[in-house]
Amino acid sequence: MALSREDLKAKILEKALTGPKAQLYVKDFYACDPESGPRDIKNAANDLVKEGKMTFWSSGSTTMYAAQGRAKDEENR
Amino acid sequence: MPKHDTPLLDELEKGPWPSFVTDLKRQAEKKPECFDILGQLELSYKDKITHWKHGGIVGVFGYGGGIVGRYSDVPDRFPGVAHFHTVRLNQPSSMFYNSAKLRDICNLWEKYGSGMTNMHGSTGDLVLLGTTTPNLEPLFYDLTHDLNQDLGGSGSNLRTPSCCLGRARCEWGCFDTQDLCHTLTMHYQDEIHRPAFPYKFKFKFSGCPNDCVAAIARSDFAVIGTWRDDIRIDQAAVKGYISGEFAANAGAHSGKDWGKFDIKAEVLDLCPTGCMWMEGDTLKIDNSECTRCMHCLNVMPRALRPGLQQGATICVGAKAPILDGAQFATMTVPFVEVKKNEDGEFAEIVEVIEKIWDWWMEVGKNRERVGETIQRIGLPTFLKVMEITPAPQHIKEPRSNPYVFWQEDEVEGGWERDVVEFRKRNAQ
Numbered sequence: 001m002a003l004s005r006e007d008l009k010a011k012i013l014e015k016a017l018t019g020p021k022a023q024l025y026v027k028d029f030y031a032c033d034p035e036s037g038p039r040d041i042k043n044a045a046n047d048l049v050k051e052g053k054m055t056f057w058s059s060g061s062t063t064m065y066a067a068q069g070r071a072k073d074e075e076n077r
Numbered sequence: 078m079p080k081h082d083t084p085l086l087d088e089l090e091k092g093p094w095p096s097f098v099t100d101l102k103r104q105a106e107k108k109p110e111c112f113d114i115l116g117q118l119e120l121s122y123k124d125k126i127t128h129w130k131h132g133g134i135v136g137v138f139g140y141g142g143g144i145v146g147r148y149s150d151v152p153d154r155f156p157g158v159a160h161f162h163t164v165r166l167n168q169p170s171s172m173f174y175n176s177a178k179l180r181d182i183c184n185l186w187e188k189y190g191s192g193m194t195n196m197h198g199s200t201g202d203l204v205l206l207g208t209t210t211p212n213l214e215p216l217f218y219d220l221t222h223d224l225n226q227d228l229g230g231s232g233s234n235l236r237t238p239s240c241c242l243g244r245a246r247c248e249w250g251c252f253d254t255q256d257l258c259h260t261l262t263m264h265y266q267d268e269i270h271r272p273a274f275p276y277k278f279k280f281k282f283s284g285c286p287n288d289c290v291a292a293i294a295r296s297d298f299a300v301i302g303t304w305r306d307d308i309r310i311d312q313a314a315v316k317g318y319i320s321g322e323f324a325a326n327a328g329a330h331s332g333k334d335w336g337k338f339d340i341k342a343e344v345l346d347l348c349p350t351g352c353m354w355m356e357g358d359t360l361k362i363d364n365s366e367c368t369r370c371m372h373c374l375n376v377m378p379r380a381l382r383p384g385l386q387q388g389a390t391i392c393v394g395a396k397a398p399i400l401d402g403a404q405f406a407t408m409t410v411p412f413v414e415v416k417k418n419e420d421g422e423f424a425e426i427v428e429v430i431e432k433i434w435d436w437w438m439e440v441g442k443n444r445e446r447v448g449e450t451i452q453r454i455g456l457p458t459f460l461k462v463m464e465i466t467p468a469p470q471h472i473k474e475p476r477s478n479p480y481v482f483w484q485e486d487e488v489e490g491g492w493e494r495d496v497v498e499f500r501k502r503n504a505q
Contacts, residue, residue, distance in 0.1 A: 027441075
């Protein structure tokens with residue numbers, strides 16, 4: 001059975017905080033719960049951005065997710 | 078900000094054409110950061126590399142697209158462009174503006190940005206070039222509250238949908254491109270403003286096969302107007318073209334000595350499938366062979382018009398040449414009626430879109446356009462996912478991309494065979 005939205009968010013945030021890669025594609029989160037569909041994962045990741053726990057990093061052509069403070073930030077380098 | 082010497086850029090002001098260098102110099106009188114654009118570009122010309130860095134975490138709250146971070150890699154030399162972000166605005170359908178709206182946009186950009194714009198970017202958005210991070214939220218507030226306009230798409234989002242002029246100005250529009258573009262833009266606000274996909278995804282809508290927004294070459298999901306009955310012929314007007322009463326191409330190529338209009342040389346012999354001929358002074362068309370190239374309709378618009386059973390063809394998977402070269406979209410749905418249901422939605426089109434997305438979000442790799450996924454996994458699988466029965470028109474050319482394979486249950490005896498018996502007859 002698929003995880004609840006809150007459990008899914010916790011799994012995604014854990015991966016974003018502790019994974020070796022600081023910036024992740026949305027597909028990298030699919031493994032957090034193989035039972036959840038791509039849209040559920042995307043919506044959960046976007047909720048975390050709205051809550052300020054994660055952030056988007058965009059090259060302009062692709063968008064990645066990162067835990068707050070882990071993304072490459074040109075302005076504070 | 079000081080003026081920089083720009084001898085290489087100055088060369089671009091010579092000659093008879095308008096020059097962006099001249100425009101930038103003029104703009105620099107009001108916005109001194111434009112001197113630094115010129116200075117940095119001059120340095121790039123010398124070094125033969127770009128000095129822009131793309132990407133970052135910049136954006137406006139709640140949105141995951143519409144702002145593209147740009148930074149200079151030589152900010153100490155050109156502090157005016159240390160941050161120089163791009164803002165994409167969702168253009169109105171068919172890019173219709175009145176002068177008051179354009180003035181408002183220019184005033185907004187003079188207030189918060191460099192004043193430089195790109196009308197329009199290749200996706201179709203109205204692109205505002207060059208602002209700083211602190212200006213983004215105030216700009217967005219004014220844009221949405223005072224101008225009643227929104228940001229467009231960027232990153233792994235649905236990009237800002239765009240369409241041709243359609244029935245607003247064009248007699249060949251086979252469906253209402255503006256209505257479809259606007260309705261889907263509203264329907265997919267979440268996908269435009271927040272990343273949803275393995276990579277970018279673009280919609281483009283052309284009202285006829287002339288494809289004025291180049292949907293077939295530049296969009297992942299191209300809806301191109303077509304008709305399924307016969308081209309309408311006004312034989313009296315055909316005679317009028319032959320006699321010289323009407324100018325071919327509506328006079329578009331007039332003014333040179335092309336000689337008298339020659340229907341054989343200029344229309345019949347240029348038909349790619351040879352489906353047109355004259356019987357006496359009557360034009361005949363074998364409509365079953367017409368590939369909708371539009372040449373004859375373009376040359377004789379008064380005489381030939383699209384049929385009356387109008388709708389669209391959906392092509393999927395075009396892209397620019399970042400990986401594996403550029404590719405055109407593949408014809409996927411030969412004909413669909415473009416009509417709204419009682420809820421005001423284009424349900425049939427939405428169903429096709431979401432089937433594609435569900436599959437691509439599942440199997441597409443990171444940074445893989447849907448056309449590349451189709452190429453990697455194969456058109457047969459894609460057509461099966463789309464629940465579309467293969468048709469001869471899906472084949473590019475015979476014996477080069479065969480993709481219709483027998484399934485085991487379609488073959489008598491299946492794939493099982495007696496290997497011993499086979500070896501008896503085919504012993505080495």
